[in-house]
Amino acid sequence: MAPPATFVESMALQEVMISSPPDIKPTSSNINDAAPTGGRRVFKSTSITGHFLVGGKPKIPFIYTVETLRQGKTYCTRNVQVRQPSPTDPRPLDSEVIFIATVSFKTVEPRGLESQVPPPKELKQWVSNPRGREIAPAVDVPSWIEFTKRKGMRSFYTAVDLRKVDVEEENRSRPLHEYRKYASDRNGMFAVTGPHNASDNIIHTGSLSHTLIFHANPDKLLFSNTNEGEEEDNSSSWTILEQVGDSASEGRGLIRSRIWSADGTLLASVMQDALIRVRVDNGEKVDRRKPTFSESLKSML
Numbered sequence: 656m657a658p659p660a661t662f663v664e665s666m667a668l669q670e671v672m673i674s675s676p677p678d679i680k681p682t683s684s685n686i687n688d689a690a691p692t693g694g695r696r697v698f699k700s701t702s703i704t705g706h707f708l709v710g711g712k713p714k715i716p717f718i719y720t721v722e723t724l725r726q727g728k729t730y731c732t733r734n735v736q737v738r739q740p741s742p743t744d745p746r747p748l749d750s751e752v753i754f755i756a757t758v759s760f761k762t763v764e765p766r767g768l769e770s771q772v773p774p775p776k777e778l779k780q781w782v783s784n785p786r787g788r789e790i791a792p793a794v795d796v797p798s799w800i801e802f803t804k805r806k807g808m809r810s811f812y813t814a815v816d817l818r819k820v821d822v823e824e825e826n827r828s829r830p831l832h833e834y835r836k837y838a839s840d841r842n843g844m845f846a847v848t849g850p851h852n853a854s855d856n857i858i859h860t861g862s863l864s865h866t867l868i869f870h871a872n873p874d875k876l877l878f879s880n881t882n883e884g885e886e887e888d889n890s891s892s893w894t895i896l897e898q899v900g901d902s903a904s905e906g907r908g909l910i911r912s913r914i915w916s917a918d919g920t921l922l923a924s925v926m927q928d929a930l931i932r933v934r935v936d937n938g939e940k941v942d943r944r945k946p947t948f949s950e951s952l953k954s955m956l
């Protein structure tokens with residue numbers, strides 16, 4: 656079987672030909688059920704916690720299995736397991752689990768106590784003139800941006816219109832662990848290495864666990880298209896993803912993120928525990944057998 660994709664290979668991925676998935680008959684179950692007063696209870700997601708166990712392979716389909724852990728009146732919980740068996744595996748559902756997630760859902764409740772931390776004082780400035788800002792690169796590292804230019808590749812993702820807010824000047828007065836980053840799991844790990852100018856020296860990185868908690872009503876979390884008659888650059892339809900690298904030690908980093916609406920509503924919070932190994936020149940002998948991110952890219956030119 657092919658080995659998992661390396662970090663550089665994953666970042667350089669543009670389009671992939673997927674092999675045929677195993678012949679498995681799916682079963683369906685609906686988390687929404689009948690309510691005692693008639694109609695149906697509608698459950699909406701409140702939180703997701705995922706653990707990345709084994710690196711995936713970009714050309715092999717994933718199989719998702721969902722287990723009901725609890726089905727209550729107000730809350731329900733599901734356990735999701737992801738496998739990536741070989742297309743020729745005779746027992747694909749017995750193959751190795753590469754990712755697990757616990758997903759919580761709840762019904763909508765009447766409005767009660769409401770409070771939140773204040774939004775950043777720079778929020779209005781961040782969200783102003785969004786389409787006038789630079790498109791955020793998929794990997795905000797100088798060597799990656801130069802690599803994509805020389806290879807004639809696009810340096811950004813096309814699924815989401817993500818713009819880069821320059822916070823370099825604002826970061827000058829902050830300690831390193833409070834440096835802001837503009838963009839759940841998008842350039843997040845560079846919030847740890849970026850303040851140290853160490854992103855080019857990454858040897859190995861990847862998510863270990865990722866928790867996303869939704870605070871707002873799910874309707875507020877939907878991206879809205881520009882309505883007829885509205886300006887195309889209407890900032891109210893944009894959200895801000897603010898990221899901070901709280902900690903880096905022993906080959907790991909902790910990234911904390913908040914997702915804000917344009918009006919300052921805290922929509923969601925994110926905590927990511929990541930594997931981050933960086934070549935550090937601390938005066939001791941440096942092991943150069945494993946190439947850094949920038950060295951790997953240079954070898955591919």
